[in-house]
Amino acid sequence: MVTYNVIGEIGRGGFGVVEEVETKKGQKFAMKTLVYPNNASDTNKADLRACFEREVKYQGTIDHRHVVPIVAKNLKDDPPWFVMPLAEGSLQKELRDDRTLGGDPKTAIFDLLAGLEEVHRLGYKHRDLSPGNVLRFRDGDGVTYYAISDFGLMSPQAGVTTTLTDTNVAGGTLPYRAPECATSFRRATGLADIYSVGAILHDIFGTGGRIPHAELKANGPIGEVIAKCTKTNPRRRYKNVQELREVLYDVLHSDDLKFESDEDSHYGKLLKDNEKLSDDQWDELFAHIDRQLDSRKSTQSLISAIRTTHVEGLLNSAPDLFHALGMEYSDFASKYSFNFDFCDVIATISQIFYDNGEIDLQANTALAMLELGTSHNRWFVERKFIAMASPDISDELAQRIVTEIAVRDLDIKRSLRNLRNSITVEDDALHPKIDQLGEEA
Template sequence: MIETHYGGFAEVQILQYRNGTRIAKKVLTRPEMSRRFKREVDYLRKFNHPNIVRLLDANLEDSPPWYVMPAAKYTFGQVLDSIKNVEGILFGILDGLQEIHSKGVSHRDLKPNNILLFENPDGTLYSVISDFGLVVNRNASDTTQLTSVGAIGGTEGYAAPECYGNFGEATQSSDIYSFGAMLYRVYVNKMWFPYSELTCDGPLGYVIQRCTYRNQNERFNDIIELRAALYEALEKRRDDNYQLSLLTALDSIKANDFSNLQSILTVLKDLTENEGFKDDFFAVAGIEFWSSLQQISLPHFNMALENFVKYMISSGLAFSYCDVLGDKAKQIFSIASEDHQAKIAVGVLALGINHNRFYVEKIFLDMASKNISDTLASKIKSAANLYRVDLYDIRRACESNSVPLTSIHRMLVV
């Protein structure tokens, strides 16, 4: 025996075989509760679901009676504040609870310590509902016989209001209340009054409140409805957190504060995926940011610059903003390598031509002057081909700015 855990009317012995396999043996310690213990085993025999504890063996005729189940790695209650895959755990609980309810059964004691966590082959954890000592089927004949009138049941803090003084009337809706209390514990983690309605700020507030209404009729109708609402709330919460991280990063960039550089680098990937973020990002990213980024992480600099060039080549930008972008490009050009300069120059040419901004076109003409090296001119030609920018537009830029073609590097005149 490795360890022993004591409950209300039984103890759980953790045993390990010589081959390393661990099992949990639950042994009745209060003979007067033998009928309840037998009922627990009877219900466990009815379930075959990955999120409900498995019955491996049982002997109800032994003295004392016992049954065996797999030994968990943890209980949910033991790792509430450190677990990473909490959403997977929560949805696993809902899957198990839906199976329990489909049999017409109420668990009546749903709480973190009655959720066992087992390890998948990849190291992730999955949840299993255990401890069916208080389970009840409202249509079964022994319900009132095992639960006296006026009884208080469940676990304070997780038990629904109807469980106080009227435990025999607990229903599947009471399990929904208990799940809502667990959500509150996971995401809010503040002290709360037992049997009370709970809520919090943000998208999860609605779900928690709907689970924990004192009036059972106002709670979610079933697990299907609850699952859909929880999924939607978590998606909205992720989106809100994501937007907050973007705004935080933008504020840091605007203030030239790179003390939390990792968070800035993390959001840079969104330049590729989020068009709205590009507008905000390129509006606030000054030369200090570009210079720091180039020194700290060249791969991130390359990625950001690639997006900046594509952003300039796109159409539909405000005319006055084009001039601002042209100035930014000029500054970045001054600190960049020739490979990067070539791309910037092509982006500036497209920006000026596509938006008919003479000022921006003039910036390009300076970048492509006859004084640049043959190497840079060659790279500009290659970049133009890469981004499908027509170098014939150089002639248009020269005409618009009354600049002779002879002032442009010969390799770029087509």
């Protein structure tokens, strides 16, 4: 059994202490140990221990780059403890030093959203998101990334209303706590986490103090995002992380959408200014796309401006055009290089095409996720492919995917090998018809 020697204390809260520890081999980690309050009764201690154990079990089941993993634990010890990778720091400390994060907060923001989306995908709610729970790491290639930690409030039980975070505020960290967490914490949904993200955005872009549970404001387009995140009525917030990410991407990358011609600029602006297009506008847009393709001109900048609201609107108004746009979108996703944040936007939009498309569109979309995910080493996208090519899909769809692989002469062994080198893929995670193509991968 590995033994850990304590080097020094990193942080201490009401019911937990985090210490830097080292193994005999010189490997350094962070160890979190439950600390009981001096005046705690036996019942309170039992409740706090149960809360701590749930934190370990929930956090330990999530395998995602942007969620802090648990590398060791002993829940039978008194007090119990667990071990995590040692972070370079926290978003909280970074914001205290420079709330602009060097003028480019996008990595921290989109990494946070990626981790939160995985938490929600698995049916959990964090309910205590704050900058102190977002930790900064550096991978083997020297790339900085952020991951969510502190899952003590993920699933509260009766009698446990206190948190193990550094603030010791009932029902979450007060400046970041959604209003509903104060009045009905146990029934708070994932929309409470959306509020917390808005409060973190306010830390970065807002000014002045904050009144807990209030709608927060800031200047400019980012102010509109913060305000919608922090609506006191949860139903008026962004409905999920995907929707929030898209809007944030547009706001924070507003200079990234460069259009290649006057016509591109016209139609790009049309998409940016309108969440939904009329039938006539769609007809004009498709005519322009066809002209670009006929003249062998790229449609990349134009397709980059498409968002979920456009796709959903087209699905309802013109299913035949929905299919045509989906085929063009899968080609776009497979062909070009993107920054990591936009990969997740593409994957979210692609899911709509897969869920509502005919078999050929589903096959093309699934392979687009494989190519996009493995070429960009983006876990979120790669998991989309695994779901789209799982044993649960029909044999007909699996065969169509296999046929598309042959027609395109894709190096599927290489792609599946890259997939397995990137994320954990269970032996039976893919449909047998697809999995057998990757034998020896």
